[in-house]
Amino acid sequence: MKEKEKMGEVLNVEKIFGENVFTLGKMKERLTRKVFNEVKHVMECGGELSLAAADVVAKAMKDWAVEKGATHYTHWFQPLTGITAEKHDSFVTHPDQEGKMLMEFSGKELIKGEPDASSFPSGGLRATFEARGYTAWDCTSPAFIKQGAIGSILCIPTAFCSYKGEALDKKTPLLRSMEAVSQQALRIVHLFGNTKATKVTPSVGPEQEYFLVDRKKYLQRKDLIYTGRTLFGAPAPKGQEMEDHYFGVIRE
16 A cells, blocks of 8 residues: 555655755855855856855855765765766764764865875876875855765765866866856957956757758748748658767768
C-alpha cells in the first residue's frame, strides 16, 4: 500500500529545483542588505570581497549546508587531468569547555585554499614551496550540496592556479577569456551610446544559422515573403535527419 502511495505522489519540480544550490535568493534571505549588495556588486562588476563580508557569507553558507546535513566542505575545481578534484575539510573544529561540538567556517577558508599542486606541470625545476597550488572562490558560480554514500558535502566552485599564476584547471582560462570578451564588447556597447553598461556576459546558446538568399530567388519563395524575416520548421534534407550525419567521420 505504501509503495502505491509513493508511486502516486506528484513530483513538484518547481519546489525541488535548486534546493541544494546556494542561490542569490538564499543569499538574500540569510545575508544583511549591505553584505548582499557587496557580493552582488563583486559578481557583476568584479573585484575583491572584503574579509568582513566574506566572514558573513561563510557563516551563512555553513549554516545552510549544515541544515542540509553537510559536515564537510571542499573547494571544487576541474584540473587539467580531465576529472574533478576535491579535498574535503570538516566544519568540526574542537569541543568547547562544556563538551559541546563547535562548527566553524571562516571567510578566509571560503575565499582561498592551498591544495598540493606538485603533480601538475607548473613548469621546470622549482623549489618545494613553489609546488603549492591555490584555489580561489568563484562567486559567479553558486555553491551547492553534493549528496552521496559518504554523506553531504558543500562544494564551493573555485579556480585553480599555481604559485606563479599559471592556470592548472579548465576554469581559469574560461574566466580570463570571458573577461577579455567583456572588455572588448564594452567598447562596442559604449560606441553605440550605452555608457552605463559595465560588463558584458557571454553565454552559450542554441546554434543559429543564417543564409543570404538571392533577391530573384527570394521573390519566387512565397513562404519567405510571408514570414517576413525568419522561416522556422523547415525539414532536414534527405539523408541528414539523424545525428550520425553530424558526428560522422569526415571523408578524406
